Amino acid sequence: MKVSAKDNPVEFPSGVTPLNVLQSHSGLPNDAVAARLNGSILSLTQPITEDGELQFLTFNDPEGKEVVFHSTAHLMAQAVTELFPGVKLAIGPPIAEGFYYDFEVERPFTPEDLQQIEERMEKRANDKLPVERFVMSREEALDYYKKANQNYKVELIEDFEDSSFSFYRQGDFVDMCRGPHVPHTGYLKHFKLLNCAGAYWRGDENRAMLQRIYGVAAGNRKELKDYLQKLEEAKERDHRKLGRELDLYSIHDEAGPGLIFWHPHGARIRNIIETFWRDEHYRRGYELVYIPHILRENLFIKSGHLENFRENMYSPMQVDNIDYYAKPMNCPGHILIFQSHLRSYRDLPIRYGELGTVYRYERSGVLHGLLRVRGFTQDDAHIFCRPDQLEEEITGVIDLADFMMNAFGFDYRLCLSTRPAKSIGSDEVWEHATETLRRALEKNGKPYDTEEGGGAFYGPKIDVLLLDALGRTWQGPTFQLDFNFPERFNIDYIDSDGSKKRCVMIHRTVLGSMERFLGNLIEHYKGAFPAWLSPVQIKVLPITDDQHDYARKLHQRLKSENLRSELDDRNEKIGYKIREAESLKIPFMFVVGKKEAEETTVAVRERGRKDHGVMSLVEALHFVRKATEIPRSSLQMD
């Protein structure tokens, strides 16, 4: 049998293991955790029976990482099995940043349990128990798990058609698993259990609630430390913490959970973004509209919201014996405006935009700061167009979203979601629409992912996933094609031949919602907003009382230049004022002492310990202007 490793073909007897190869060759990674042969991933101890090129995988390869995560999940399950006799095992897969395992136990795990489990894991890792693969027939496997009273495993087997199943054994612990795994538990050195939580069996809320333990593993001590540090940094960036510290917003038990109160500084940022948003939409041929917040029941019957979205809607209020609902979406309102006239093919496309506030009932357990709320303002728009305009419109929307993401410094990924199992409309229409989206994406040139079956029931969509400064992704803007509303509402236009034709409708946001976007933005910038967004751009800091007159005049001058300035004329030392301005993340500080007042100059300090020295007023204004400029797109207007 011929196996080549590192472009070095060597004959090996059939049944050689990657570990053998590793030991008989120099120059191969000594930290390999698994191998790849002809596209499939192998344990290092798995005998090779076919020719091919052998590659070794370390923790730095995605597949190697997965193997380590998975093996660590097994190690944890072993520890839990030993410490909690009678525990039932469910599943324990690797996930993007670690692993988890679901258990059914007598009582939920406590933080002390986690520590104990972790200690037991370390012990078993030190034992360097060999991890051995073996196979049982379907009947043997079923019998084995039935006898062991492991009903979740029994259910898993019953759901598969396979005639045999692979198992892994380490010490006394056995788990059914596809593998592959590390050769022995001594490979697992750097791991930490993070938290435990309830999780439904198979994600179904009607089924048993199991206890899930999450953990993380790393290739070495430093990587583990770095990962834990990243978690700490995420805490420092948390928009709920910064929102309070920077006095941006609050939520009140008294008023209701999930409802946001924007304080002056938070409102200031939101206002800047909204003005920016409106200007850009007018520039791009959108018309902005306003619609009421409560609408009659019949409209939501017609739209299908009461049928499909009722559980997310607030209970109705009765007026003159008719039910009115707070709107959970803006589309029905925009459709009514569209339908207030007969529309010609020449009128299209019509783009109605609105910063439209909607109310949705969200289950109490899902609320989260600004990111998941019950009342929020979507940067919504609905585009009504002819089928032949669809591609150009989508292209325009992608371009607008790109502009927005760049303006706020977000990197992003695009994702195309196709037809889900439960959906309306003909295959032909779906195919055409999906292809149109795909063409627009191709033309755009940026890479994109495809999520098969991820679309809405009424049409395919493109999602924009924001990547923040920590590399975390957030669901942001979304563009959805809709075949449902045009049918339900008979949204038509008169074509050039005088016949009625059905419109195509696009729902889109380019930020997501103001609340969620602001939340993302706070975390992205760690509260240190660029000057154009900063609620306060300049703090004027007189050194002693003698400069108060000059400082006040300076502050007034800055305000008259449309700069957002605040004056700190409290009786405090300059170090104290600077410290506070720094912690409030104000971009510029104009320090004025005796010298500056006499010479009509300012000592300019920039956020982050940068002293730019003394400047004339004109210079200082010029300096600040560059940073406070509002981004504009270089549109080719025709």
Add this chain to the structure above:
RNA sequence: GCCAACGUAGCUCAGUCGGUAGAGCAACGGUUUCGUAAACCGUAGGUCAGGGGUUCAAGUCCCCUCGUUGGCUCCA
């Protein structure tokens, strides 16, 4: 909604065995007039989330409700 943990001053947090509420910062009043990340002295601030129970006595133990946090499910 479900599982778990948590809820003490505006914020961050102490509070032992059940014995009657504490610090730092912030606020307020003074003193100080100061050159790039915390001057000094003083004052005030609490229905210990809310309600019920056990007890001679509850921030502390038990139950219920509300809220928050981490997950599950769902989503902008």
